[in-house]
Amino acid sequence: MAVTSAGSENTDVERGRKEIGSVDVEQQAVAEAHLMNTTVRNITWRGVTVTVKDRHTGLPKAILENVEGIVEAGEICAVMGPSGCGKTTLLNVLASRPTDTQNVEATVLVNGNKPSRGAFREMTRFVEQEDALIGALTVRETLQFASRLASTSSLPRKERIARIDGLLDSFGLREQANTIIGTPIRKGISGGQKRRVGVASQLITSPKILFLDEPTSGLDSAASFEVINYLRGVAKRNNLIVIASIHQPSTSTFNLFDKLLLLSSGKPHYFGPVAGVASHYEGLGHELPLHVNPAEFLLELVNIDFASHRESATDRLDDLQIGWANSHGQKDLAIAISNVEATTTGTLDIDVAEKKPSPPSLILTLLHRNFVKSYRDVVVYGIRLAMYTVRLAIMMGTVWLRLNAAQESIIPLTNAIFYGSAFMSFMAVAYCPAYLEDYIQYVKEKHNGLYGPTEMIISNFFIGLPYLFIISVVFSVISYWLSNFQPTAQAFLTWVFWLFLDLLAAEGLVVFMTSLFPSFVISLALVAFANGLWMSVDGFMVQPTILNVFYKYVFHYWDYQKYVFENMMINEFSDRVYACAKTGDGGPGDCQCMWQTDLADQCLIRGQGVLDQYGYKPGYMGKDVGIMMGIIIGYRIAGWIVLKLKK
Template identity: 80%
Template sequence: MAVESTPSGSVKETYDKGNLDVEQHAVAEAHLKNTTIRNLTWKGVTVTVKDRETKLPKAIVENVEGIVEAGEMCALMGPSGCGKTTLLNVLASRPTGAQKVEGAVLVNGSKPSRDTFREMSRFVEQEDALIGALTVRETLNFASRLASTSSLPKRERIARIDGLLDSFGLVSQAETLIGTPIRKGISGGQKRRVGVASQLITSPKILFLDEPTSGLDSVASWEVMSYLKGVAKRNNLIVIASIHQPSTAVFNLFDKLLLLSAGQPHYFGSVSDVSAHYESVGHEVPLHVNPAEYLLELVNIDFSPNRESAASNLEEQQRAWAASPRAAEVSRAIAQIESSSGGSEVVLETAEKKPSAPSLVVTLLHRSFVKSYRDVVAYGIRFAMYTGLAIMMGTVWLRLDAAQESIIPLTNAIFYGSAFMSFMAVAYCPAYLEDYLQFVKEKHNGLYGATELIVSNFLIGIPYLFLISLIFSAISYWLSNFQPTASAFFTWVFWLFLDLLAAEGLVVFMTSLFPSFVISLALVAFANGLWMSVDGFMVQPTILNVFYKYVFHFWDYQKYVFENMMVNEFSERVYTCGKGPDGGCQCMWQTDLADQCLIRGQGVLDQYGYKPGYMGKDVGIMMGIIVGYRIAAWIVLKLKR
């Protein structure tokens, strides 16, 4: 297939080049062909929201209809705020946040179920969520493993990946990282191509793209859309893209155009016929002018000096389109497709099976593992941070003796070591936020759900958090001279590990609830500040006021960590008393060993109301809190649309 129009200096016979084997494409893209999808139609699409000022219903998309055949690319164009993205979300069966959505979106003239539509379609966001620590090839590989293509032999999946890398001009970048804030990766245009390719490999029949050329220069924009056009033509793929101010070369790549203004349709039909339509209503497209720019200026009244006159002219244009033979032809074509379908269900003819839940969890675990050791933001920074904290703690509370004057410092060290370890779990917010955004995209595309994310996220953290607990304890515990026995040391490690598991669960819950770095960071910090205040150190449980004791104290995970670390240190240890002004023995804690000038550690615990023997029950409660945070996050993810 020859290229219709290319930017200067960028002429690439992308689909006829000699090094592209036809058989390779047949293998690489066979998964796009086993379908019965012939067209996508929509009619009477109207989206109503509540006006912020008047509080009355307001239509932001009104009575829009259209039809796109298999193998065609359709552009949604219009000025900012005209309803392009809203309409794209409606067509893609995605949430819009609107008060009311009316109309029908049909495949082959019939309305598919939500699950079927998600299986056959994919959506590429304007800012596509990609995991920066993965290479281009790994991104496509994991996308393939999460989709129905995972059931294919590994050799065939690799062939498909190679075919898409070749088709999208990404062969030389195959082993390059996508890029993180710390490590530079591929360019913006290449990221767009990776985003599209990662959706194509998951067997879509319909592809939606939100501003795929936003932020790209004309050459990169043409490259992205021209590669996509070739794939669409070869595989009868339906492509619908909202696009803003395309160049002439990019504009001419589209087969159809839907032009919107103030939510109303001003044109729908072939790109090649748009000039003829506007000429027929008195707006001839000037020669040597980008028709896309001219049309956008024509339907944009935001910067008109005379808004009333411009608005009146815009209404005339809309009425002219509604009364035009082309509009009537679109309505007739949609009605004919709908009547010929007979209401039959859409069937996807494919032998590929969706992966099972355990398989999805394993794939997500593998992807998270690769990310965890490459992306220092995930765990590397936390390892360094906790190691630094351990050194600082061990050298500040250095070699404390088993003496009366060390009891308060030891208590302070126990609180500091446990509370600040959990507080610093806020560093996990950006890493989980990247996983969350990836999940949102993949959930909308029907690849997996909240259960797989929560389970895999929990499992991948276990070895890292245990290693952090062990390293931190190995440094700080012995430097500070806590109870010097192996059993006491490993009990400390165990409680620190549970502390970090609970703290990370809190991060996952808060970030799932409010997926904003600043908000989740603030909420996690606030919650940990509250837990510090009521865990029993600041105010002893015996005198903590009733409200905080019964509302927060008993489900504060730091409470159980602090209590059991205190029991671990003091329940079986004896401390020497100090000397009074007269040189005699003076014990700050009176116990049964006072006559020996000693303090039994249980005397310290009595002030807090702590007693040994409750570790099993407390471990059970901690497990409940840890699992509870994950279940809460799961519920949030399930309820979010």
Template identity: 70%
Template structure:
């Protein structure tokens, strides 16, 4: 093995030539001020088994079969295996993350310091870095690390937090991109490899004691991949972290940075132990490792059957190697070490105190508010495009329904304008879905890592959006209301603004709810559009409430928020206004007969009577609207609470 390392490292990665760089990082690490792990000494697991229902046979299918292991503080473990070997599923099981459709075996044992940890405790000490990490594109690299640090700890001074961030920027080679945006759909940001390094750094800054990483070098060149794993190794040694990494095909230099390797194939263990001992193990099985060959490539080729000429023979040979491992001294030593760790922890409650207290709920809300406002004014997709849309809609509406007169010919156009203004403002709230999806994915990551809860997310999301929705309502109304010549009084104008604001609050709450249930842009957009189509159909404009189908009236009409908006905008326009009738020769002809017909006028209440609307219910209807708005947010909060 030594021969392989020395002969291949220079060809497959930075190798010895990077010794000075390692020393340089050691100096950098001295300034990280990351909290040293003095509480979690070991992570062990015994007989991890995961089964799923086979899609074709509908029978249980084992994808992880009795896998055990032990990693101690300061060590970094590589989970390796061919594609489909189960390493990502195992990583999720070790991180206590659910695998969709999977059923863990009752024999599972996950031990922290020799004792099974509670879910809440595990979230406090462990962090998981996804292969495609969720990052907020409108934040800079520095802000991403700073906000992650603020969410994770309350007992760190601003100076110390900045020192941690600066040290991580240096160590991960991101100092030159510190003030660069991560990247949005409309603004180019950092590269894919830099995003991968930032994802790792954003979890390290939270001070974890156990760190899981899913393919952190995927998409990186060999030098960048080596840099990421090298730093993980150094910080693990210095801070006493336990690091578990799933990795596909590292370079020789990267492979040699790991302390231990767990090699898997078809869900079963093929080897677990020191990296330095893997060559001797396979040489004893009759598979000597060639010189000048990347050991990681050799191992993957040895335990893979996907491209074998004779797959049956290859599977038979693989079974023989698996049985040889199960009966080997290394396997027996591993079982004894796991049993010893479990025995040592038996009967003792695992008590881990974090060195830094967690932020309070108000503190988390304020941090999310700060981050949300930064995103909202930098990323035009969030509210900028919607402001442009609403402004364009207001100009279009104001010029189509331009300066309508207070005559009976304008009554139906006024009604149409009221419906158009309220309904399409609500409908266009679906444009918020892509921006919320980014927040949702960020929330899921932070919830899984114990940094943020559903309450903080719900409150912060509402408070960030409300001021913008009020601005939208005011801008839209200031343009369209006076151009269309609705009732020209200040009270009527601000009443219109109020109902438009409530309309948008309810519409955005609906977007948040449906997108949280179905976090897919296409699906959520379709559902929001369908829901708005339903609300438009039963709000009272298409079919007056007096003759609306009984089913839709009692099942949907009374909790349709657009119903209350349309009704009160109608009352706002017609209850205090009169309209002139058409003159025919020496007489007049009124389309609506009211008590002012003898004066050739139409009292606006006559129009309202056809819909069954009466003034005097505004306070009650505002209360109902507030209930609908709060109801949507509570429903969204419940969905976020239930998300795993």
């Protein structure tokens, strides 16, 4: 018998049905067809204990303590408790996800067996509390790419489209199907709709067990009811297991759950049928009042954060926990878990009807998704292109405007070469927020077993190639000819080539740093610091011939800006001559040359004389290109290693 309260919620529910929309049985069957043919019968957990080191005392502090439970196929279980009681930590442990804890002890079994990590990832999906969605994609595209990255990619296109349409209708997203999720520049769907998209994108990937962290966060009571009601229907029809943390649901939503796990201070206070929670607490002397939401009553009962008499409230909470530990419900739970473990066959047979995509297929899908994001979201490359064009190219071309081939232009030309190369790479920090969004999406999809760091790094590298090349060409077309660098086609193309390598290396640095420290502020600061260091030791600020030994051998030789600056200098000065300043009446020999070369008697300066001040000589471009390619690939490999090692 469901827990009820006198307050009727028919109005909210009816409003929710209008918002979500009616879905006929055929549409639901099509949308859920990929959930069939599973052999997962149950998931059990016992002895779940998580401890951390207390910051103040240095002693172990329990986040979770001896939590246990069992959920059968077709059931939907709610995990409830006050804020900070360990709900999310428990979900992470059950889902075999990493936690920021010191020690985790747990026995989590599927069908009474310990599945391999790969098999467990194949059968489970996790929907996080914070929506990790790509803002530039539409709602439909989000589901399409989620389907293509999962085992459902092997299905015929028409069937995948039918499933997507069914889920869009089921979650009330049909009208928003072609609306983008939302970026900092462009407004998209609402927060509640994002929650529904997050759940739908995981349902389409063929899970057998679905974990949800606060799936109704940001939804009103009507939309919350319909989301949980739909999940309940999917679970019943297809033997799906759903475990969701939830905070203060309405009465109608609360009654949709089959089972309830109630936590407080990391300890279990109840596990069993929702219909039995009222009688359990009545037996402990806490009768459920009339006209009160049962979920609110339970949360207030086990929450002592705001108790006026802390000591008495703690004693009451301890009594409630002991009451559960000594109850028939707890003993029945222990017996049920033992029976499952006793009847196990020793093997875990998971029927995966659909083939998982191959690595090349995953890379192509990620490339497609990244391409859609790259041209829709101006934060990715659009702002950078505008910034490089307006701020750098036009400003540089008009400040260093039409410098003539005379000795007074040599220092300005050198400064322009440094400015053009160094600040182009420095401004790659603008890529940090775009890559950070990709990283957060990658973490979610890696935890769900969709793809790994190899696919992530390769797709990220290739999607940037055309955009960085376009930026290099546009910048060069404007600034190179305005400044009057070496006026030959070969010199221009050489400039573009080195600028392109410069941007590739700079973006690789962003990928590495942001993967290492996935925080916008920290990654931005570190990338800026690294580029500032490279600018200091690339040979312009201090000539390589006099750069001190420490910086020369520790940083200078693997500074990608060093090779760009050196080869741009060689490109400008190696085959060019400059007129000396005229003195006297300007006749032959009446001149003063700042750089003495073999052309001094002709009142000319051979460009190699300028290069000699830096110790630069032509003829090593092939070697330098090889070193640059090594640095570019090295940053990507470093980023791959970081992603690979991170839990």
